Amino acid sequence: MSDRMDVDGGDPLTVLITLREEIESTEDSDLISAFYTLEDLYERKLWYQLSEVLSKSIYRDDNSKPIRLRLFENFVLSFGDKLNQLKLVEFLLLSIDQSNALDSLEYLNSLKERITAYGLKESKQSVEEDINDNEVIQALIFVEIETARIKLEMGNIDEATAMIDEGSKKIDQLTNSVDNRVNASYYRTNAQLMKINGDYSAYYYSSLLFLACITDLGELQNKEQIVKEICVSGLLGEKIYNFGEIIMHEIFQYLKDDWLKQLIVALNNGDLETFTKVVHSKDIQSIPDLASNIEFLQQKICIMSLIEIVFNKPTNKKTVKYSEILDHIPLLKNADDVERMTMKCLSLGLIKGLINQVSSEVEISWIQPRTMTMDQIVNMKKKMSFWSDRVQELNDYMSDAGKELWV
Template sequence: MSPVDITVVALEHLESMSTLHPDLSEQYSNLVGLYQRKLWHQLTMSTLEFVSQPSSTLRTTAEGVNSYLALFDKVILPIDKKLNPLTLARIASAVAFSLLDDPPYRDGLAARAILENFLEKRDRLGPAATLHAESRLGLLGLTLLARSGEALTTESSIKALEATKELINKNRPILAELADTESEAAIVHSAFYETAMTYRKAVGPPEAYYREAIQYVAYTSLNELSQAERFHLATDLSLAALTGEGVFNFGEVVAAPALQCLEGTELYYLVELLSAGARGDVLGFQRVADAHAAAIQMQPSLVSRAEAVKEKITLLALVNMIFERPSLERTLSFEDIADRVVVPIDQVEWVIMRALSLKLIKGTMDQVDQTVDVHWVMPRVLDNKQMSELATRFGEWAVKVSKTKDYMLEHTGALLNQ
């Protein structure tokens, strides 16, 4: 099609939709004006805003076609080389999502086809690394390649998930090439981790979901998510932290703004469990668990991994006990450890060995004297109280260093004067 024909088709479509849907006349007229003046940046941004509001702007054409799909096919795709590739990819994702969410369609295959065809077309435009990364990762950004599998048969869903896994693995190295300081890097990172998080939620394990989800919340504004999406994200993240193998940095989760939406809900006990674990408070954790025993029984992951969660809280109690000690006072007796982590003294040796094997601590154990000398404890996110205690400790250390310096200067001067 010639450039003139492309323009005619695009403007005729926009004007016909403006007439067909008077309530959207202003938005469509705006797109007509931007197209006529060849203000491509403004056109892409206005189109992205338009297709990001399906509750108020999604309609059908006179032929009964999804209006976003018609807009994409007749107006946007023919001029794609003039548009920002990342914004274009986000438009494509929004259009594809509308096919999943629009009741007359709910067509996962058609939605995936839009994205896959778009990816293939963008890859043919040139080998430029930035273009490749922005178009492909921007598309991954709205997770359709993962979510569309939910609308398919079981066999197709498995194939969709495998295809998603392949895309995630293929694009992870590209993600590393995008510096955080780049203007649209946050969008691309959020895009990638949302897809990876969605995939891991479907196939597990919980620790893999946790790693992707904690990255996702770091790059994503919660204002972009609905209340329901924030609630489900907070729930899944909490359960993954509690049950995920090797996940011990509970402070990182408790500090995440996403968990605030659980406050005042029936699942707030998850936050209380995480907070008690982050403090290494075994008795506090048990009190919360006992108070919400019925609710916990409704969470299969907590029930099936109850022993693993109990072990994790015990180990965190040991970690926090060591952290609270000054660096020169980290020789702990088995008896003191038994009191703090709430285990019989004959199990303390196992607790220490487990912590050493998981590299939560480093040190040496004396089985004769029943002590452990710890010289390193794992770094982690601290709460305000722990930060305050650490600041106090630094202050005491600074005073000791200053006194030592004064002592050395005084005695060095005395020696020189002899």
């Protein structure tokens, strides 16, 4: 085992007092008070309560950053086998947040050895593959995926990819529910790999899955950058034709670029007018990947406009004339454009139906389910109210007609 993560043999309480004295200069009364609480809980051996104070009061406080790693090495590890092993990994990740990649890898490797030794002891086994403690197994997966993430940052793509694939297999083999921290780590790391590979669609979906694992968005770092990258990947993703999930997510409020918000909402609603204004503005030039893919975005808005036309039609009238499509979507010039766009929709699985060239119309039998925004939900409510009224009218008619039969 590396010496880097060995406890230095000093008394943990002495370590706490030394670190507390160091942070007293910050005049952070809450943090100082939390250290006194740690001392009390440690003396009483209340390990769970102690870990809660570390998690909620110490590691959440920005003033603790300079001393986190020493706190972990010289205090937390002294009772590491008394803690939830996933929590132990979490504390290390917060402690090495400011460390360079090589040091981070060394710390992770050392912790992996400690957790493995603990797991072998608890499972009474001698081979790592035979560890049967679910908490330990997930903690080891957690460490491996975080190791892969750092290797990605270092540019070791092939090695990191193999580790991510192996982590995915191990997660699939788990018989118990997977801890959210493990899922979040996997989806974040996989999203990072997809970004490197230039797979916008996969990056978008992995990022949404990552966000689904975050219980407290306030703890997430770089929210503005994350939501911006998700939105851009959604716009450029060849398989992304619904943005309801990101628009309705809490993180969307952290998107600072109003023009990008407008572009996302316009595409989701098939709003060609707003879309045209945004793509012809100077703002879009700030993101070269978008500026160089205007033609693709125009194809996407045409498809979304068609979907919106069909979606807003009454349930019993899902047939759309070519002329109606051309009127609503000026980017399409003729019947050939309409047919090409419709075939694209069919091939993407966005709709099911037929192209009737003789009658110059498109007959839609199914639209891919999608996450709706509040405005779309309001429109759906109106449609449901209309449908309910028609059903009531039919019910009243059948009731009146039935009376005549019985008479």
